[in-house]
Amino acid sequence: MTRATAPVAEQARGLLGARLVGHGVTIVLTEVEAYAGPDDPASHAYTRTPRSEIMYGPPGRLYVYRIHGHHCANIVVRGTGPAAAVLLRAGEVVGGAEIARERRHATRSTPVPDAHLARGPGNLCRALGITMDDLDTDLTDPASPVRLETASRRPGRMRVVAGPRVGVRLAADRQWRFHIDGHPSVSPYRRHPRAGG
DNA sequence: CCTCCGATGTGCT
DNA sequence: GCACATCGGAGGC
Numbered sequence: 001m002t003r004a005t006a007p008v009a010e011q012a013r014g015l016l017g018a019r020l021v022g023h024g025v026t027i028v029l030t031e032v033e034a035y036a037g038p039d040d041p042a043s044h045a046y047t048r049t050p051r052s053e054i055m056y057g058p059p060g061r062l063y064v065y066r067i068h069g070h071h072c073a074n075i076v077v078r079g080t081g082p083a084a085a086v087l088l089r090a091g092e093v094v095g096g097a098e099i100a101r102e103r104r105h106a107t108r109s110t111p112v113p114d115a116h117l118a119r120g121p122g123n124l125c126r127a128l129g130i131t132m133d134d135l136d137t138d139l140t141d142p143a144s145p146v147r148l149e150t151a152s153r154r155p156g157r158m159r160v161v162a163g164p165r166v167g168v169r170l171a172a173d174r175q176w177r178f179h180i181d182g183h184p185s186v187s188p189y190r191r192h193p194r195a196g197g
Numbered sequence: 198c199c200t201c202c203g204a205t206g207t208g209c210t
Numbered sequence: 211g212c213a214c215a216t217c218g219g220a221g222g223c
Binding site: 050 | 215216217218219220
């Protein structure tokens with residue numbers, strides 16, 4: 001969402017440092033991934049179906065899906081292709097930490113370090129209370145329970161690292177994952193066991 | 198209708 | 211590092 005028609009990878013990169021509020025918890029984004037459309041085999045929008053239709057729509061909306069019993073959240077952006085979205089992989093909790101701890105604790109036996117409250121896309125959604133009910137939320141509406149505040153933090157001191165996306169089988173070497181270098185909330189990289197080019 | 202399988206997380210070795 | 215829980219989407223029959 002930095003520029004209206006910038007490539008999706010640049011839009012993803014530009015979201016690092018932005019604030020995201022979800023049901024009373026605020027995070028600063030530290031790790032994101034870019035997903036495109038028909039030219040990106042790893043994207044749900046690779047095939048146009050009812051589920052992926054939202055990514056062909058207007059930017060600034062929330063795309064939520066479930067995988068392995070967890071929720072994952074994306075911001076729909078306007079890329080150069082017909083569909084684009086940015087997966088929110090991790091963030092640093094900067095507000096509402098008590099709520100986030102409660103939500104994370106509810107599904108675990110062992111305690112969660114504060115730096116890991118929103119580490120990984122499933123955990124991020126859990127911490128922010130994001131479920132399928134939040135699908136299609138307008139993130140630019142100040143009244144939305146989930147919203148994006150575009151103001152960047154520490155624009156200069158932020159070293160950004162690019163690398164391959166986590167856990168994807170197809171297009172596994174595309175360098176579309178971006179994260180803040182050395183930040184403790186960033187999830188570990190895992191390559192898909194059967195990853196192809 | 199049924200099968201396959203993933204943009205994951207957790208706990209254990 | 212490894213196993214497995216877990217469930218809806220997508221596609222095959």
